[in-house]
Amino acid sequence: MTIRLLLADDQDLIRGALSALLELEEDFEVVASVARGDKVVEAARAHRPDVALLDIEMPGLDGLAAASVLTAQMPECRVVILTTFGRAGYLRRAMTAGAVGFVVKDARPEALVDAIRRVMRGERVIDPALAAATLAAGESPLTGRERDVLNVARSGATVAEIAAKLYLSEGTVRNYLSVAIAKTGTRNRMEAVRTADERGWL
Amino acid sequence: MTIRLLLADDQDLIRGALSALLELEEDFEVVASVARGDKVVEAARAHRPDVALLDIEMPGLDGLAAASVLTAQMPECRVVILTTFGRAGYLRRAMTAGAVGFVVKDARPEALVDAIRRVMRGERVIDPALAAATLAAGESPLTGRERDVLNVARSGATVAEIAAKLYLSEGTVRNYLSVAIAKTGTRNRMEAVRTADERGWL
DNA sequence: CCGCGCCCATGACAAATGTCATGGGTGAAC
DNA sequence: GTTCACCCATGACATTTGTCATGGGCGCGG
Numbered sequence: 001m002t003i004r005l006l007l008a009d010d011q012d013l014i015r016g017a018l019s020a021l022l023e024l025e026e027d028f029e030v031v032a033s034v035a036r037g038d039k040v041v042e043a044a045r046a047h048r049p050d051v052a053l054l055d056i057e058m059p060g061l062d063g064l065a066a067a068s069v070l071t072a073q074m075p076e077c078r079v080v081i082l083t084t085f086g087r088a089g090y091l092r093r094a095m096t097a098g099a100v101g102f103v104v105k106d107a108r109p110e111a112l113v114d115a116i117r118r119v120m121r122g123e124r125v126i127d128p129a130l131a132a133a134t135l136a137a138g139e140s141p142l143t144g145r146e147r148d149v150l151n152v153a154r155s156g157a158t159v160a161e162i163a164a165k166l167y168l169s170e171g172t173v174r175n176y177l178s179v180a181i182a183k184t185g186t187r188n189r190m191e192a193v194r195t196a197d198e199r200g201w202l
Numbered sequence: 203m204t205i206r207l208l209l210a211d212d213q214d215l216i217r218g219a220l221s222a223l224l225e226l227e228e229d230f231e232v233v234a235s236v237a238r239g240d241k242v243v244e245a246a247r248a249h250r251p252d253v254a255l256l257d258i259e260m261p262g263l264d265g266l267a268a269a270s271v272l273t274a275q276m277p278e279c280r281v282v283i284l285t286t287f288g289r290a291g292y293l294r295r296a297m298t299a300g301a302v303g304f305v306v307k308d309a310r311p312e313a314l315v316d317a318i319r320r321v322m323r324g325e326r327v328i329d330p331a332l333a334a335a336t337l338a339a340g341e342s343p344l345t346g347r348e349r350d351v352l353n354v355a356r357s358g359a360t361v362a363e364i365a366a367k368l369y370l371s372e373g374t375v376r377n378y379l380s381v382a383i384a385k386t387g388t389r390n391r392m393e394a395v396r397t398a399d400e401r402g403w404l
Numbered sequence: 405c406c407g408c409g410c411c412c413a414t415g416a417c418a419a420a421t422g423t424c425a426t427g428g429g430t431g432a433a434c
Numbered sequence: 435g436t437t438c439a440c441c442c443a444t445g446a447c448a449t450t451t452g453t454c455a456t457g458g459g460c461g462c463g464g
Contacts, residue, residue: 011286016311017219020226084213109218143440156392159421172442178422188450189421190358190392345410361451374412380452390420391451 003120006032006049008040008066009082010058018053018082025113037061041069044077051116054099056083056090064090064097071098078119082112088134089200091126101125140201141183149176151202154193205322208234208251210242210268211284212260220255220284227315239263243271246279253318256301258285258292266292266299273300280321284314288332291342291402303327342403343385351378353404356395 005022007030009015019030032043038060044052052070054063061069067079080101081094094102101119103112104127115125142150152162159177163170181192184201196202207224209232211217221232234245240262246254254272256265263271269281282303283296296304303321305314306329317327344352354364361379365372383394386403398404 011308012310013305013307013314014216014219017216017223020223021219021221024222103215105215106213108214112215145441156388156390156396158390169443171444174420174422175424175443178424181422186358187422188358188360194358347411371413373414376450376452377413377454380454383452389452 002027002029003051003116004029004031004047004049005116006030006034006040006044006047006052006077008034008037008043008053008058008063009055010035011055014055021109022113022116028113028116035059037063037066040066041073044070044074049077051078051080051119053080053082053116056081064093067094067097067099080115080119080125087198087200088130088136089140089202091130091134092200102127102130104130134200138199140196140199142180142196142201146176146180146183147196147202149173150180150193150196153177153189154197154202204229204231205253205318206231206233206249206251207318208232208236208242208246208249208254208279210236210239210245210255210260210265211257212237213257223311224315224318230315230318237261239265239268242268243275246272246276251279253280253282253321255282255284255318258283266295269296269299269301282317282321282327288329288335289400289402290332290336290338291404293328293332293336294402304329304332306332336402340401342398342401344382344398344403348378348382348385349398349404351375352382352395352398355379355391356399356404 005028007015007018009018012035015033015035019033022028022030031047031049034040034043037058040052040054054066056063063081063083067081070077071079078101079099080103081099082103082105083090084105091102101115101124103115103125107127118125148166149162152165157165159170159173163173166173177189177192180196181188184192184195186192186195207230209217209220211220214237217235217237221235224230224232233249233251236242236245237260239260242254242256256268258265265283265285269283272279273281280303281301282305283292283301284305284307285292286307288306293304303317303326305317305327309329320327350368351364354367359367361372361375365375368375379391379394382398383390386394386397388394388397
Protein backbone atom coordinates (compact mmCIF):
# COMPACT_ATOMS: atom_id res chain seq x y z
CA MET A 1 0.00 0.00 0.00
CA THR A 2 1.91 3.04 -1.20
CA ILE A 3 1.39 6.47 0.27
CA ARG A 4 0.70 9.08 -2.37
CA LEU A 5 2.22 12.52 -1.71
CA LEU A 6 1.70 16.02 -2.99
CA LEU A 7 4.52 18.56 -2.57
CA ALA A 8 4.02 22.30 -2.61
CA ASP A 9 6.98 24.63 -2.18
CA ASP A 10 7.96 27.64 -4.19
CA GLN A 11 11.65 26.82 -4.20
CA ASP A 12 12.24 24.43 -7.05
CA LEU A 13 15.46 23.15 -5.65
CA ILE A 14 13.98 22.34 -2.28
CA ARG A 15 10.97 20.71 -3.83
CA GLY A 16 13.14 18.56 -6.04
CA ALA A 17 15.38 17.65 -3.15
CA LEU A 18 12.50 16.71 -0.88
CA SER A 19 11.06 14.66 -3.65
CA ALA A 20 14.33 12.77 -4.00
CA LEU A 21 14.44 12.25 -0.25
CA LEU A 22 10.91 10.95 0.04
CA GLU A 23 11.18 8.69 -2.96
CA LEU A 24 13.90 6.83 -1.11
CA GLU A 25 11.15 5.28 0.98
CA GLU A 26 9.76 2.30 -0.94
CA ASP A 27 6.18 2.91 0.04
CA PHE A 28 6.19 6.65 -0.74
CA GLU A 29 5.31 8.06 -4.08
CA VAL A 30 5.37 11.75 -4.97
CA VAL A 31 2.44 12.04 -7.34
CA ALA A 32 2.33 15.81 -7.69
CA SER A 33 4.65 18.74 -7.17
CA VAL A 34 3.65 22.38 -7.46
CA ALA A 35 5.30 25.72 -6.85
CA ARG A 36 2.23 27.86 -6.21
CA GLY A 37 -0.45 27.71 -3.55
CA ASP A 38 -3.19 28.24 -6.04
CA LYS A 39 -2.19 25.11 -7.93
CA VAL A 40 -2.56 22.83 -4.92
CA VAL A 41 -6.24 22.00 -5.19
CA GLU A 42 -6.07 21.47 -8.91
CA ALA A 43 -3.15 19.07 -8.54
CA ALA A 44 -4.81 17.28 -5.65
CA ARG A 45 -7.98 16.73 -7.68
CA ALA A 46 -5.99 15.30 -10.53
CA HIS A 47 -3.70 13.02 -8.53
CA ARG A 48 -5.61 12.17 -5.35
CA PRO A 49 -2.73 12.27 -2.86
CA ASP A 50 -3.05 10.76 0.62
CA VAL A 51 -0.93 13.48 2.19
CA ALA A 52 -0.20 17.03 1.03
CA LEU A 53 3.01 18.67 2.25
CA LEU A 54 2.59 22.42 2.05
CA ASP A 55 5.12 25.16 2.59
CA ILE A 56 3.69 28.40 3.93
CA GLU A 57 5.53 30.98 1.88
CA MET A 58 4.25 30.57 -1.64
CA PRO A 59 3.07 32.89 -4.38
CA GLY A 60 -0.55 32.90 -5.41
CA LEU A 61 -2.02 31.50 -2.24
CA ASP A 62 -0.09 30.84 0.92
CA GLY A 63 0.13 27.36 2.37
CA LEU A 64 -2.33 28.06 5.16
CA ALA A 65 -5.02 29.32 2.82
CA ALA A 66 -4.36 26.42 0.48
CA ALA A 67 -4.76 24.07 3.45
CA SER A 68 -8.18 25.53 4.23
CA VAL A 69 -9.45 25.07 0.73
CA LEU A 70 -7.95 21.63 0.38
CA THR A 71 -9.34 20.21 3.60
CA ALA A 72 -12.74 21.67 2.80
CA GLN A 73 -12.86 20.18 -0.66
CA MET A 74 -10.96 16.96 -0.14
CA PRO A 75 -11.22 15.93 3.51
CA GLU A 76 -9.68 12.53 2.74
CA CYS A 77 -6.38 14.26 1.95
CA ARG A 78 -4.34 14.93 5.07
CA VAL A 79 -2.46 18.21 5.20
CA VAL A 80 0.96 18.56 6.74
CA ILE A 81 2.47 22.03 6.91
CA LEU A 82 6.19 21.94 6.24
CA THR A 83 7.76 25.31 6.68
CA THR A 84 11.04 27.00 7.24
CA PHE A 85 10.45 27.96 10.73
CA GLY A 86 8.15 27.71 13.62
CA ARG A 87 6.68 31.11 14.10
CA ALA A 88 4.24 30.62 16.92
CA GLY A 89 1.23 32.03 15.14
CA TYR A 90 1.65 29.79 12.13
CA LEU A 91 0.95 26.68 14.12
CA ARG A 92 -2.28 28.04 15.48
CA ARG A 93 -3.47 29.12 12.09
CA ALA A 94 -2.37 25.85 10.52
CA MET A 95 -4.50 23.90 12.97
CA THR A 96 -7.57 26.01 12.37
CA ALA A 97 -6.95 25.61 8.65
CA GLY A 98 -7.38 21.89 9.08
CA ALA A 99 -3.77 20.72 9.04
CA VAL A 100 -3.04 17.56 11.02
CA GLY A 101 0.73 17.90 11.00
CA PHE A 102 3.30 20.64 11.38
CA VAL A 103 6.95 19.95 10.66
CA VAL A 104 9.72 22.51 10.63
CA LYS A 105 12.38 22.33 7.97
CA ASP A 106 15.19 21.94 10.41
CA ALA A 107 13.75 18.70 11.72
CA ARG A 108 15.66 15.53 10.97
CA PRO A 109 14.70 13.82 7.73
CA GLU A 110 13.42 10.78 9.59
CA ALA A 111 11.08 13.05 11.51
CA LEU A 112 9.33 14.03 8.31
CA VAL A 113 9.02 10.47 7.13
CA ASP A 114 7.75 9.47 10.53
CA ALA A 115 5.26 12.34 10.57
CA ILE A 116 3.83 11.24 7.26
CA ARG A 117 3.34 7.69 8.46
CA ARG A 118 1.69 8.89 11.61
CA VAL A 119 -0.80 11.20 9.99
CA MET A 120 -1.69 8.26 7.77
CA ARG A 121 -2.61 6.40 10.93
CA GLY A 122 -4.86 9.25 11.91
CA GLU A 123 -2.54 10.88 14.43
CA ARG A 124 -1.77 14.54 14.71
CA VAL A 125 1.92 15.41 14.57
CA ILE A 126 3.35 18.61 15.97
CA ASP A 127 6.87 19.46 16.93
CA PRO A 128 6.74 19.49 20.74
CA ALA A 129 9.10 22.43 21.13
CA LEU A 130 7.06 24.48 18.73
CA ALA A 131 3.83 23.56 20.50
CA ALA A 132 5.29 24.77 23.78
CA ALA A 133 6.44 28.04 22.24
CA THR A 134 3.01 28.61 20.77
CA LEU A 135 1.32 28.03 24.08
CA ALA A 136 3.75 30.45 25.67
CA ALA A 137 3.06 33.15 23.10
CA GLY A 138 -0.65 32.92 23.86
CA GLU A 139 -3.58 34.25 21.97
CA SER A 140 -3.17 37.56 20.24
CA PRO A 141 -4.42 40.42 22.40
CA LEU A 142 -4.51 42.70 19.38
CA THR A 143 -7.78 43.89 17.91
CA GLY A 144 -8.37 43.73 14.19
CA ARG A 145 -7.56 47.33 13.58
CA GLU A 146 -4.42 47.21 15.67
CA ARG A 147 -3.25 44.34 13.52
CA ASP A 148 -4.03 46.30 10.37
CA VAL A 149 -2.06 49.28 11.52
CA LEU A 150 0.94 47.19 12.51
CA ASN A 151 0.84 45.39 9.20
CA VAL A 152 1.06 48.60 7.26
CA ALA A 153 3.69 49.93 9.63
CA ARG A 154 5.90 46.96 8.82
CA SER A 155 7.23 48.46 5.65
CA GLY A 156 8.33 51.58 7.48
CA ALA A 157 5.36 53.75 6.55
CA THR A 158 4.82 56.98 8.43
CA VAL A 159 1.69 57.70 10.43
CA ALA A 160 0.34 59.82 7.60
CA GLU A 161 0.83 57.02 5.09
CA ILE A 162 -0.81 54.46 7.31
CA ALA A 163 -3.74 56.77 7.88
CA ALA A 164 -4.13 57.34 4.16
CA LYS A 165 -4.00 53.67 3.32
CA LEU A 166 -6.52 52.72 5.98
CA TYR A 167 -8.78 55.74 5.63
CA LEU A 168 -8.26 56.72 9.23
CA SER A 169 -7.28 59.96 10.87
CA GLU A 170 -3.68 60.34 11.96
CA GLY A 171 -4.66 60.61 15.58
CA THR A 172 -6.47 57.29 15.41
CA VAL A 173 -3.46 55.62 13.89
CA ARG A 174 -1.28 56.99 16.62
CA ASN A 175 -3.69 55.66 19.19
CA TYR A 176 -3.69 52.17 17.74
CA LEU A 177 0.06 52.18 17.53
CA SER A 178 0.32 53.35 21.09
CA VAL A 179 -1.95 50.57 22.30
CA ALA A 180 -0.10 48.00 20.23
CA ILE A 181 3.19 49.15 21.70
CA ALA A 182 1.73 48.79 25.16
CA LYS A 183 0.29 45.35 24.47
CA THR A 184 3.54 44.04 23.09
CA GLY A 185 5.43 45.50 26.03
CA THR A 186 7.80 47.37 23.73
CA ARG A 187 8.92 50.93 23.44
CA ASN A 188 8.46 51.92 19.83
CA ARG A 189 6.90 50.98 16.56
CA MET A 190 9.76 48.93 15.26
CA GLU A 191 9.94 46.71 18.30
CA ALA A 192 6.18 46.36 18.39
CA VAL A 193 6.10 45.18 14.80
CA ARG A 194 8.96 42.83 15.46
CA THR A 195 7.61 41.11 18.52
CA ALA A 196 4.02 40.97 17.30
CA ASP A 197 5.34 39.33 14.17
CA GLU A 198 7.43 36.83 16.10
CA ARG A 199 4.51 35.86 18.25
CA GLY A 200 2.32 35.29 15.25
CA TRP A 201 -0.01 38.11 16.16
CA LEU A 202 -0.05 39.55 12.67
CA MET B 203 35.96 10.11 -11.65
CA THR B 204 33.46 10.92 -8.94
CA ILE B 205 32.95 14.41 -7.63
CA ARG B 206 33.21 14.58 -3.85
CA LEU B 207 30.81 17.00 -2.17
CA LEU B 208 30.54 18.68 1.19
CA LEU B 209 27.16 19.99 2.30
CA ALA B 210 26.68 22.68 4.95
CA ASP B 211 23.20 23.83 5.91
CA ASP B 212 21.71 24.28 9.32
CA GLN B 213 18.38 22.77 8.37
CA ASP B 214 18.71 19.02 8.76
CA LEU B 215 15.79 18.29 6.53
CA ILE B 216 17.08 20.40 3.67
CA ARG B 217 20.54 18.98 4.02
CA GLY B 218 19.20 15.46 3.92
CA ALA B 219 16.99 16.24 0.97
CA LEU B 220 19.79 17.88 -0.99
CA SER B 221 21.97 14.94 -0.24
CA ALA B 222 19.34 12.58 -1.62
CA LEU B 223 18.99 14.74 -4.70
CA LEU B 224 22.70 14.95 -5.42
CA GLU B 225 23.30 11.27 -4.81
CA LEU B 226 20.97 10.58 -7.73
CA GLU B 227 23.82 11.64 -10.00
CA GLU B 228 26.08 8.63 -10.47
CA ASP B 229 29.28 10.61 -10.39
CA PHE B 230 28.39 12.65 -7.30
CA GLU B 231 29.20 11.56 -3.82
CA VAL B 232 28.29 13.48 -0.67
CA VAL B 233 31.26 12.78 1.56
CA ALA B 234 30.46 15.17 4.40
CA SER B 235 27.44 16.96 5.76
CA VAL B 236 27.50 19.51 8.56
CA ALA B 237 25.00 21.82 10.22
CA ARG B 238 27.34 24.48 11.52
CA GLY B 239 29.70 26.86 9.78
CA ASP B 240 32.46 26.21 12.25
CA LYS B 241 32.49 22.51 11.37
CA VAL B 242 33.10 23.09 7.69
CA VAL B 243 36.89 23.25 7.71
CA GLU B 244 37.21 20.31 10.03
CA ALA B 245 34.98 18.18 7.82
CA ALA B 246 36.75 19.34 4.69
CA ARG B 247 40.13 18.35 6.13
CA ALA B 248 38.84 14.94 7.00
CA HIS B 249 37.05 14.17 3.75
CA ARG B 250 38.79 16.22 1.06
CA PRO B 251 35.76 17.27 -0.98
CA ASP B 252 36.11 18.70 -4.48
CA VAL B 253 33.23 21.10 -3.99
CA ALA B 254 31.72 22.57 -0.83
CA LEU B 255 28.10 23.74 -0.94
CA LEU B 256 27.59 26.29 1.80
CA ASP B 257 24.41 27.91 3.02
CA ILE B 258 24.83 31.41 4.39
CA GLU B 259 22.60 31.34 7.44
CA MET B 260 24.27 28.95 9.84
CA PRO B 261 25.08 28.98 13.53
CA GLY B 262 28.67 29.18 14.68
CA LEU B 263 30.14 30.75 11.59
CA ASP B 264 28.15 31.96 8.64
CA GLY B 265 28.68 30.52 5.20
CA LEU B 266 30.61 33.51 3.91
CA ALA B 267 33.08 33.44 6.75
CA ALA B 268 33.39 29.69 6.41
CA ALA B 269 34.09 30.19 2.70
CA SER B 270 36.94 32.58 3.50
CA VAL B 271 38.62 30.19 5.87
CA LEU B 272 38.07 27.22 3.62
CA THR B 273 39.47 28.79 0.46
CA ALA B 274 42.45 30.08 2.40
CA GLN B 275 43.30 26.74 3.93
CA MET B 276 42.23 24.39 1.14
CA PRO B 277 42.39 26.25 -2.17
CA GLU B 278 41.84 23.03 -4.10
CA CYS B 279 38.30 22.83 -2.72
CA ARG B 280 35.84 24.94 -4.74
CA VAL B 281 33.20 26.79 -2.80
CA VAL B 282 29.67 27.24 -4.04
CA ILE B 283 27.32 29.37 -1.96
CA LEU B 284 23.84 27.92 -1.95
CA THR B 285 21.43 30.14 -0.15
CA THR B 286 17.79 30.90 0.20
CA PHE B 287 17.81 34.33 -1.02
CA GLY B 288 19.71 36.38 -3.50
CA ARG B 289 20.35 39.48 -1.50
CA ALA B 290 22.58 41.65 -3.59
CA GLY B 291 25.27 42.15 -0.99
CA TYR B 292 25.69 38.46 -0.36
CA LEU B 293 26.97 37.87 -3.84
CA ARG B 294 29.63 40.52 -3.55
CA ARG B 295 30.79 39.23 -0.23
CA ALA B 296 30.70 35.66 -1.46
CA MET B 297 33.01 36.51 -4.33
CA THR B 298 35.50 38.30 -2.12
CA ALA B 299 35.35 35.33 0.22
CA GLY B 300 36.65 33.17 -2.58
CA ALA B 301 33.48 31.44 -3.73
CA VAL B 302 33.37 30.46 -7.38
CA GLY B 303 29.65 29.75 -7.56
CA PHE B 304 26.45 31.25 -6.24
CA VAL B 305 23.17 29.38 -6.58
CA VAL B 306 19.85 30.42 -5.10
CA LYS B 307 17.60 27.81 -3.58
CA ASP B 308 14.74 28.50 -5.90
CA ALA B 309 16.81 27.53 -8.91
CA ARG B 310 15.85 24.35 -10.73
CA PRO B 311 17.54 21.21 -9.43
CA GLU B 312 19.36 20.71 -12.72
CA ALA B 313 20.84 24.17 -12.32
CA LEU B 314 22.59 23.11 -9.15
CA VAL B 315 23.92 19.93 -10.69
CA ASP B 316 25.06 21.88 -13.69
CA ALA B 317 26.73 24.50 -11.51
CA ILE B 318 28.71 21.85 -9.70
CA ARG B 319 29.97 20.34 -12.93
CA ARG B 320 30.94 23.73 -14.23
CA VAL B 321 32.93 24.83 -11.22
CA MET B 322 34.72 21.51 -11.51
CA ARG B 323 35.76 22.61 -14.98
CA GLY B 324 37.13 25.81 -13.50
CA GLU B 325 34.26 28.08 -14.47
CA ARG B 326 32.55 30.61 -12.26
CA VAL B 327 28.80 30.19 -11.97
CA ILE B 328 26.50 32.99 -10.95
CA ASP B 329 22.79 33.39 -11.42
CA PRO B 330 22.60 36.07 -14.14
CA ALA B 331 19.55 37.81 -12.70
CA LEU B 332 21.24 38.06 -9.34
CA ALA B 333 24.43 39.36 -10.89
CA ALA B 334 22.47 42.12 -12.59
CA ALA B 335 20.72 43.09 -9.38
CA THR B 336 24.04 43.25 -7.58
CA LEU B 337 25.55 45.48 -10.20
CA ALA B 338 22.50 47.72 -9.95
CA ALA B 339 22.78 48.00 -6.19
CA GLY B 340 26.34 49.22 -6.53
CA GLU B 341 29.01 49.64 -3.93
CA SER B 342 27.98 50.72 -0.50
CA PRO B 343 28.22 54.48 -0.02
CA LEU B 344 27.99 54.09 3.73
CA THR B 345 30.93 54.83 5.97
CA GLY B 346 31.91 52.38 8.68
CA ARG B 347 30.21 54.24 11.45
CA GLU B 348 27.03 54.69 9.48
CA ARG B 349 26.91 50.96 8.99
CA ASP B 350 27.44 50.40 12.70
CA VAL B 351 24.61 52.68 13.63
CA LEU B 352 22.22 51.11 11.16
CA ASN B 353 23.14 47.67 12.38
CA VAL B 354 22.24 48.52 15.94
CA ALA B 355 19.11 50.31 14.80
CA ARG B 356 17.91 47.14 13.14
CA SER B 357 16.54 45.70 16.34
CA GLY B 358 14.43 48.78 16.94
CA ALA B 359 16.75 50.46 19.40
CA THR B 360 16.21 54.12 20.22
CA VAL B 361 18.82 56.78 19.59
CA ALA B 362 19.78 56.70 23.25
CA GLU B 363 20.33 52.96 23.18
CA ILE B 364 22.38 53.10 20.02
CA ALA B 365 24.49 55.89 21.51
CA ALA B 366 25.06 53.87 24.68
CA LYS B 367 26.04 50.73 22.80
CA LEU B 368 28.46 52.53 20.50
CA TYR B 369 29.81 54.99 23.06
CA LEU B 370 28.70 57.96 21.01
CA SER B 371 26.71 61.03 21.86
CA GLU B 372 23.05 61.06 20.90
CA GLY B 373 23.55 63.93 18.51
CA THR B 374 26.23 62.04 16.64
CA VAL B 375 23.97 59.04 16.30
CA ARG B 376 21.22 61.21 14.93
CA ASN B 377 23.64 62.70 12.45
CA TYR B 378 24.75 59.30 11.18
CA LEU B 379 21.17 58.17 10.89
CA SER B 380 20.27 61.30 9.03
CA VAL B 381 23.08 60.80 6.55
CA ALA B 382 22.22 57.14 6.14
CA ILE B 383 18.61 58.04 5.44
CA ALA B 384 19.77 60.51 2.83
CA LYS B 385 22.15 58.04 1.20
CA THR B 386 19.52 55.35 0.98
CA GLY B 387 17.02 57.81 -0.40
CA THR B 388 14.47 56.92 2.24
CA ARG B 389 12.45 58.89 4.73
CA ASN B 390 12.99 57.27 8.09
CA ARG B 391 15.07 54.88 10.04
CA MET B 392 13.02 51.80 9.30
CA GLU B 393 13.15 52.24 5.57
CA ALA B 394 16.82 53.08 5.69
CA VAL B 395 17.58 49.88 7.56
CA ARG B 396 15.41 47.90 5.17
CA THR B 397 16.87 49.15 1.94
CA ALA B 398 20.46 49.20 3.13
CA ASP B 399 19.96 45.61 4.19
CA GLU B 400 18.44 44.62 0.87
CA ARG B 401 21.29 46.14 -1.04
CA GLY B 402 23.82 44.35 1.07
CA TRP B 403 25.21 47.52 2.51
CA LEU B 404 25.24 46.22 6.04
C1' DC C 405 51.71 71.38 3.71
C1' DC C 406 47.18 71.32 2.07
C1' DG C 407 42.94 69.30 0.92
C1' DC C 408 39.82 65.75 1.68
C1' DG C 409 37.17 62.28 3.81
C1' DC C 410 35.99 60.21 7.87
C1' DC C 411 35.34 60.60 12.73
C1' DC C 412 32.99 62.91 16.73
C1' DA C 413 30.52 66.51 18.85
C1' DT C 414 27.16 70.55 20.00
C1' DG C 415 23.14 73.34 19.60
C1' DA C 416 18.91 74.68 17.62
C1' DC C 417 14.84 73.85 15.14
C1' DA C 418 10.98 71.44 12.70
C1' DA C 419 8.58 67.35 12.20
C1' DA C 420 7.09 62.92 13.57
C1' DT C 421 5.94 59.90 17.24
C1' DG C 422 4.00 58.24 21.57
C1' DT C 423 0.80 59.14 25.56
C1' DC C 424 -3.37 60.43 27.73
C1' DA C 425 -8.03 61.99 28.58
C1' DT C 426 -12.29 62.20 26.53
C1' DG C 427 -16.29 61.09 23.91
C1' DG C 428 -19.54 59.14 20.42
C1' DG C 429 -21.28 55.02 17.60
C1' DT C 430 -22.08 49.98 17.09
C1' DG C 431 -23.10 45.25 18.02
C1' DA C 432 -22.92 41.18 20.94
C1' DA C 433 -23.54 39.19 25.61
C1' DC C 434 -25.75 38.75 29.93
C1' DG D 435 -31.33 47.51 28.93
C1' DT D 436 -27.07 47.80 30.67
C1' DT D 437 -22.41 46.45 30.22
C1' DC D 438 -18.54 45.72 27.54
C1' DA D 439 -15.39 45.42 23.72
C1' DC D 440 -14.27 47.35 19.62
C1' DC D 441 -14.39 51.06 16.37
C1' DC D 442 -13.25 56.03 15.26
C1' DA D 443 -12.06 60.62 16.35
C1' DT D 444 -10.06 65.07 18.59
C1' DG D 445 -6.91 67.88 21.16
C1' DA D 446 -3.07 68.63 24.06
C1' DC D 447 1.28 67.32 25.58
C1' DA D 448 6.06 65.37 26.18
C1' DT D 449 9.40 62.92 23.83
C1' DT D 450 11.87 61.30 20.02
C1' DT D 451 13.49 61.78 15.55
C1' DG D 452 15.38 64.01 11.52
C1' DT D 453 17.79 68.16 9.59
C1' DC D 454 21.19 71.65 9.34
C1' DA D 455 25.10 74.57 10.39
C1' DT D 456 29.32 74.51 12.52
C1' DG D 457 33.65 73.05 14.22
C1' DG D 458 37.66 70.26 15.98
C1' DG D 459 40.83 66.08 15.40
C1' DC D 460 43.05 62.55 12.55
C1' DG D 461 45.25 60.24 8.75
C1' DC D 462 46.29 59.84 3.94
C1' DG D 463 47.59 61.23 -0.78
C1' DG D 464 49.06 64.72 -3.86
